[in-house]
Amino acid sequence: MGLITYITLRAIVVAAVGYFVLNELVPLYKRRRALRNIPGPPSASWWKGNWGQIFDKDGWRFKKHIVDTYGSLLKVNALFGDQQLYISDPLAITTIFQTDRPLYDVNQYHLLRSRLCFGIGLVGTIGEIHTKQRKLLAPFFSTNFLRYLLPNFYPFAYELCDHLEELSKSNDGVVNMHKMMSVAALEYVGAGLGYKFDGGGGVLVGLKGTSMYNDSAKILNPLTFKLSTFRAFLPYMVKLGPAWFRKALIDYLPWRDAKAVKKVIYTMDDVAKDILATRRQAYEDGQINGRDILSAILRYNDTVDEDEKISDYEMLSHITTTLFAGHETTAGSLSRILHQMAILPDQQERLRKEVSEARVKHGDLDFDTLMQLPYLDAICKETLRCYPPVDQVYRTQSVIPILYPVRSADGKTTVNYVAVEPKTELIISIISYNRNKLVWGEDAEEWNPERWLEPTRKSVVDAKLPAQYANMMTFTLGGKSCIGYKFAEMEMKLILTMLMERFEFSVSPKEPIFWAMGGSITPIIKGSNKIEPTLPLKVTPVKKRQT
Numbered sequence: 001m002g003l004i005t006y007i008t009l010r011a012i013v014v015a016a017v018g019y020f021v022l023n024e025l026v027p028l029y030k031r032r033r034a035l036r037n038i039p040g041p042p043s044a045s046w047w048k049g050n051w052g053q054i055f056d057k058d059g060w061r062f063k064k065h066i067v068d069t070y071g072s073l074l075k076v077n078a079l080f081g082d083q084q085l086y087i088s089d090p091l092a093i094t095t096i097f098q099t100d101r102p103l104y105d106v107n108q109y110h111l112l113r114s115r116l117c118f119g120i121g122l123v124g125t126i127g128e129i130h131t132k133q134r135k136l137l138a139p140f141f142s143t144n145f146l147r148y149l150l151p152n153f154y155p156f157a158y159e160l161c162d163h164l165e166e167l168s169k170s171n172d173g174v175v176n177m178h179k180m181m182s183v184a185a186l187e188y189v190g191a192g193l194g195y196k197f198d199g200g201g202g203v204l205v206g207l208k209g210t211s212m213y214n215d216s217a218k219i220l221n222p223l224t225f226k227l228s229t230f231r232a233f234l235p236y237m238v239k240l241g242p243a244w245f246r247k248a249l250i251d252y253l254p255w256r257d258a259k260a261v262k263k264v265i266y267t268m269d270d271v272a273k274d275i276l277a278t279r280r281q282a283y284e285d286g287q288i289n290g291r292d293i294l295s296a297i298l299r300y301n302d303t304v305d306e307d308e309k310i311s312d313y314e315m316l317s318h319i320t321t322t323l324f325a326g327h328e329t330t331a332g333s334l335s336r337i338l339h340q341m342a343i344l345p346d347q348q349e350r351l352r353k354e355v356s357e358a359r360v361k362h363g364d365l366d367f368d369t370l371m372q373l374p375y376l377d378a379i380c381k382e383t384l385r386c387y388p389p390v391d392q393v394y395r396t397q398s399v400i401p402i403l404y405p406v407r408s409a410d411g412k413t414t415v416n417y418v419a420v421e422p423k424t425e426l427i428i429s430i431i432s433y434n435r436n437k438l439v440w441g442e443d444a445e446e447w448n449p450e451r452w453l454e455p456t457r458k459s460v461v462d463a464k465l466p467a468q469y470a471n472m473m474t475f476t477l478g479g480k481s482c483i484g485y486k487f488a489e490m491e492m493k494l495i496l497t498m499l500m501e502r503f504e505f506s507v508s509p510k511e512p513i514f515w516a517m518g519g520s521i522t523p524i525i526k527g528s529n530k531i532e533p534t535l536p537l538k539v540t541p542v543k544k545r546q547t
């Protein structure tokens with residue numbers, strides 16, 4: 001090796017090491033130093049820190065343990081010695097999501113992951129573009145729009161019940177209710193886009209067949225959750241040459257989970273293209289009379305200049321984002337309520353009595369009657385509080401005050417606020433906030449719908465969380481909170497009134513259920529290694545029970 005080559009090589013190595021030290025190690029050291037006084041659990045692995053416990057489908061006990069031991073703000077160990085905050089304090093959450101929102105942005109990894117999976121819809125954008133999109137889409141999630149939409153939801157709800165009655169005649173009456181709820185949630189979110197999945201033909205078949213979309217989408221969250229440990233490498237992976245090269249690389253590598261994620265993304269994209277083509281054709285043929293998200297965007301594009309038009313890529317992103325965000329979350333919540341009802345027959349009977357009486361009196365319930373049934377409302381709220389389908393979200397950055405002080409790491413003082421270094425990741429624990437005893441009282445861990453039939457507790461009011469929904473974090477708060485929360489609430493209540501009037505649900509003793517944590521929390525058979533959600537419940541038509 002010549003002297004010049006040797007010197008050049010040395011210079012490259014020194015520059016690379018220098019770059020790594022300045023850009024990675026120094027910020028890492030600063031991040032750790034800023035959190036040195038914050039309490040938290042010891043690291044469980046030299047490279048994975050506590051991630052093995054945090055991103056574990058059985059993370060229930062660990063997450064409860066750290067909050068019980070260290071309080072509403074604590075630090076956890078992330079990959080390769082990095083540290084993060086795990087937060088369930090109301091003042092910290094308010095600051096992060098609302099007061100100082102421009103400072104606290106969505107975590108970059110999650111933004112990148114969302115863009116790769118769903119494109120540039122609401123979940124994958126921030127800043128001005130996000131604000132513009134939110135303004136465009138907000139009317140389709142308003143109470144006014146939902147009032148208009150509700151009557152269109154009934155025909156499918158009747159079809160669902162008839163189909164369930166058929167299914168209950170075989171297999172000892174045991175039906176995978178998660179599948180039913182998933183198909184229903186997809187159908188309803190499709191209605192918001194002006195698309196009918198059931199009977200839509202092509203790639204999509206509803207109740208009676210298999211849905212290519214459903215089969216794919218339901219495994220995306222468990223899969224990406226499984227791949228969480230690799231998230232630190234994602235920013236580098238996406239820089240590995242052009243898209244075609246990265247796609248080919250995934251095909252070539254012996255990495256089953258990455259291949260599966262790629263397949264799901266491609267399927268969701270195919271479905272979105274099919275929906276857009278169908279709606280565009282209907283629009284061009286002058287067949288669009290109703291109100292829905294896609295018709296509104298197509299009409300908008302007809303009224304603005306070329307450079308203002310919403311691109312096909314953005315429209316496809318809105319379709320994928322809305323379908324995905326509005327689908328598995330709602331299906332998971334409905335499944336959880338049905339499971340609770342199956343476990344607690346007295347509460348189930350009380351709910352059945354309330355909804356049956358209302359339906360005898362009013363027939364198909366209108367929006368206001370449906371939304372105001374007190375016990376149904378209490379059951380929905382309590383399930384969404386105690387079992388939020390998404391258990392944590394992610395943000396980054398700055399000075400965070402806390403309402404409930406925590407003991408410092410050395411145990412000598414109390415900590416009232418924390419000043420964090422840029423790029424420190426914050427895990428906002430929805431479930432720990434929703435079960436925080438300082439907010440909800442000593443019975444915070446218990447599922448108790450009665451709490452919603454009593455006056456709001458003082459501790460809940462004092463927490464002053466400006467939450468989107470019923471003082472809880474389930475739909476978060478602020479500019480990037482869930483746009484579809486009322487949509488979800490209406491849909492859940494409609495399906496529950498229809499199902500409870502006609503069927504009784506009980507657990508299937510041969511198949512105990514375990515709720516697996518993931519991107520969203522889903523039911524699986526206890527002990528099973530399968531990631532596909534499933535909820536086998538015994539379904540008995542109420543008519544049959546009475547004869």
Ligand code: HEM
Nearest residue numbers: 122123325326329330333390393476480481482483484488
């Ligand atoms: C029980 C059902 C649901 C739950 C628990 C839920 C929960 C959430 C959560 C936790 C977020 C993230 C908020 C954040 O990062 O701060 C979110 C965002 C979102 N949700 Fe929902 N969601 C549900 C139903 C729906 C439905 C039915 C739709 C649409 C039809 C929907 C559309 C969205 C969209 C578009 C976003 C992104 C909002 C943005 O970034 O501006 N969700 N949801």
